[in-house]
Amino acid sequence: MADTIHSPVALIVPRASPSPGILLLKRLWRExxxxxxxxxxxxxxxAALSAPVVSHLLGHGPMEQFEGTALDEMGLPIGPTLEFPLGADGNGRDVLVRTLYGAQVSLLVGVPATTIAMIIGTAIGLVSGFFAGRTDRIISQAIDVALSFPFVVTALSLLALNRGGTGQPIVPPMVVVITIIALFSWAYFARLARGLVLELRTSPMVEASRTIGASWARIIWFDILPNILPTVFVYWAVQLPANIVAEATLSFLGVGIQxxxxxxxxxxxxxQRTSLYQEQPWFLAGPGLALFLTVVGFNTLSAGLRNVLDPNRRRA
Amino acid sequence: MSVFSVDHLRVRFGGVQAVRGVSFGVESGRTLAIVGESGSGKSASLLGATGLLPGSASVEGNVLHRGQEILGLPDRDLRRLRGPQIGFVFQDPLSNLHPLKTIGDQIGEAISVHQRITRRQKHERVLALLDDVGIADPQARFSDYPRHLSGGMRQRVMIAIAIALDPGLIIADEPTTALDVTVQAAILDLLKRLQEEHGTALIFVSHDLAVVSDIADDVVVMRDGLVVEQAPADDIYLRPRQDYTRELLGAARLGGPKSYAVQRDRQATRPLLDVQAVARSFASRPVLDDVSFTIGEAEILGLVGESGSGKSTIGRLIAGLDRPNAGRISLKGRDYSQPGSGGVLPGDLRRSIQVVFQDPYASLNPRRRIEAILADPFVIHGTVDKAELREKVKQLVTDVELSHDVLERLPSQLSGGQRQRVAIARAIALRPSLIVADEPVSALDITTQAKVIRLLARLRDKLGVSFLFISHDLGVIGELCDRVIVLEKGQIVEVGQTQQVFERPAHAYTRRLLASIPGRKRPPAEAELEDVIYG
Incomplete structure (x- = not known):
């Protein structure tokens, strides 16, 4: 079995480099x-960070209505002007400012929801993969059940429950949206982590730790976690745009951000409801393009990360 | 005129010059062996010459195929050459065969890619090829998938693909390295027979001079991207001119171990480990059956057998990574492994039995520095003082003859031999009484193998630790082990003093194993060669 490295790739691995962190960044940037x-x-x-600045510069708050300047005499929103760079919406609000604030909402919902899902899912997947047998069977069944709920229907029902007697939400809708999205995406992380752990737990690396008497906790913390995290992080970046779209879906249906x-x-x-985009296309195009750009950005980033970090996809 | 020749070939990957001006050629009906360690550029030069390297590599020089320059030809033309003119056989047949296609289809594809051929003709050609490469009952094997075949059969299929269009040149890159010794002998015979029948030129790449000794007409020895020595095989084996060739010859075990482990006083060693009537089966398939043996204190016991013989399973049972279905294992009179479930080894026994795994690339955590890896055993067993830890780790590194600066590195920044030394250091950290070494050198270059083996022997002398040394390589076993156990299909067929077993084998299987050791026809010419490496 000598000389198993056939590919000459081994030759170009830099040898004497000081920090693996810097090396990794360099490799990432080359992709x-x-x-x-x-x-x-x-x-x-x-864009998300600049929302308050732009809002201040233009003098338009995200929820302020400018019926005098932003609507024409027919009551229809005006198109792009110097004062309203992306025009106005049906209520005379600034589309650009609202789109920028929308970016904040998207990230404020998407990032925590995905992160919570990642932490819960990875923890459950670790347990499931590491303590195979009955534990694994029960958790895998639970994952299958969790994945079989239809997202929109379940989310609509849960959000409908969040209405008190007066019709006012009991819990802030943003928190509910984050919770629901996290509930619907942890299972993917759990499945991923379980698969990775199953592969690692019988590896020579883990067995070597077992033979020197390492505890389960130590093996999970030092051997397994650091070796599955890169893949999990990549999946975080894959799942994030999906969750941003999920938030947009719920808001679109009127049950998300109010x-x-x-x-x-x-x-x-x-x-779409008011059909005003036929008069003022930027009313639809502003948020639509922003959503598109965000999803494309995160998807491209995650694809690139996967190319670099996933050992099975490393190219010559 | 040469069928294939390269002249002043240079291959560069980014800033690394892998091949620095190499020239060689091969003629019809002749075999050229290219020998060198990993990183010597032997594979890179052949892949570069045939246009199989990725675009990021730059290849310069001249490559002539039947007098025609092929370096720099467009991919279209090169593809027409590969297959009909040049056949390839690589090391790992499993990763080079499509798992979801039958072997019949894959061999047939090699033909139909280049020729218009009817379905029936193709079927017949494939059957003839399967027969030609010595696969019994081709009709039945035609629709098998690669997973149905053994490693040797897969390599035969790869060879069938390579010779499908009767090319004038076959390039075989370590084609037997992943195979058992008996299978290796059969594959070498096959390549030789095919070459004689078809008058093919053969380029055979290997890290081991012993493997190519029976087959090579000419030998090119490479090191660091340069040709060290290039000569007819007889000259290389009988009259090597370069020190490096002598070193490789010294490490190669032509026709068997060069020397046997010094006989120790058998009365002095008391039994340490006792394995009694152990049996193990996986999914009702018996792997081990009624295996009993003992290991004495400070004894190195060799366990030899082919893949699937159950030798690794014995190692895992003794190391407490698995439990037997029947029988028991005891260390110093304490039973610790019986049928049952749950964790096997209690704490103090856990320290006493350590393991060195086969693949040092897989057994070291790639994300931790060597210092952290080596500190682990001490941390787990109670050492907390930072300075004391560092001293202990430094001592370990010294014990396995590594320099202290490896401590700051990651496993990926070490060579295979260095990694295996780190793995050995981790195993001796807790001063165990027994180390199970499962193929510890088979992933290493042949010169590195010799060094690691000497290290193990020295550690035994210094620490008085016993080894169970598992290997498929009889040469390594012969040089290191006091006694040897031969395992066939889960049963012990022969036990005895190593020299006695090797020189007067009692069982037919042992004789067959010994007869398969490559290089029988070229016994080591000069005793002085050994001084180069063992001096």
Missing amino acids: RAVRTGAVIVGIVLL APMPSWGNMIAEA
């Missing part, structure tokens, strides 16, 4: 998909 994705995600982040608070989902819904 074009990572660069492109990072730039697009950077733009989205910048008007007048801007979210891409409820902006698109409003443009």
